[in-house]
Amino acid sequence: MSQVGVKRLVSESFNCAYFKPDPRVFEASSEKHEKLVKFVRKWFEDLRKDIECVEEYELSLGGLRGRADVVCWDGKEVHIVEVKSTQVHRARMQDALQLMLYVYMYSKTKNTSLSSINAYLAYSYRESPYASAYIIKVSVEAAKTLINVVSRLVESYSSIRSGSFEGKGLYVISDLCDICVYDKCPFKALTGVTP
Ligand code: SF4
Numbered sequence: 001m002s003q004v005g006v007k008r009l010v011s012e013s014f015n016c017a018y019f020k021p022d023p024r025v026f027e028a029s030s031e032k033h034e035k036l037v038k039f040v041r042k043w044f045e046d047l048r049k050d051i052e053c054v055e056e057y058e059l060s061l062g063g064l065r066g067r068a069d070v071v072c073w074d075g076k077e078v079h080i081v082e083v084k085s086t087q088v089h090r091a092r093m094q095d096a097l098q099l100m101l102y103v104y105m106y107s108k109t110k111n112t113s114l115s116s117i118n119a120y121l122a123y124s125y126r127e128s129p130y131a132s133a134y135i136i137k138v139s140v141e142a143a144k145t146l147i148n149v150v151s152r153l154v155e156s157y158s159s160i161r162s163g164s165f166e167g168k169g170l171y172v173i174s175d176l177c178d179i180c181v182y183d184k185c186p187f188k189a190l191t192g193v194t195p
Helices: 006-014 023-047 093-107 144-155 159-160 173-179
Strands: 052-061 064-073 079-085 118-123 133-138
Touching: 006 064, 006 093, 023 052, 023 064, 023 079, 023 118, 023 133, 052 093, 052 144, 064 093, 079 093, 079 133, 093 118, 093 133, 093 144
Parallel strands: 079 118
Antiparallel strands: 052 064, 064 079, 118 133
């Protein structure tokens, strides 16, 4: 069975269909992302002696696959972390959806109740050579609406696989525009973006 990635599912469901990231930004953020993942893993491991963490934890559910950045177990509960190389002021609803997809997939595949899953978003704390993360705990209980949204997304994966999202032709102006290099976009920036 062919599968669709979690990131793609979220991106094609909510982002501009024509977004084309600047490869230079993409490269720099992958390196930063790797460092942040290591920081977050160490942060959890330093919290308690009995905690065990892995990076890039693979999840697969029906037609959906994904990798949670950091997953830790402490004997009783599981901790799932989605790491973003952006700072928290650039947090997006899609980040929480991606995280909740991992929570949903973990809960379904491991037959684990949502109450024993803790979810976190980690953002880059500040621009510096030292990776440091700003970690937010997201209440899975309070995020049940998001879980409903993601479970519907998962149910509709077959329409994604059949390509119905391809070429949907929706341009969406958002914070992604300042790192987008799609030259046929009908919206043209006339001034620079102030960092
Ligand atoms: S610049 Fe245009 S193509 Fe790129 S994300 Fe923004 S609206 Fe979409």
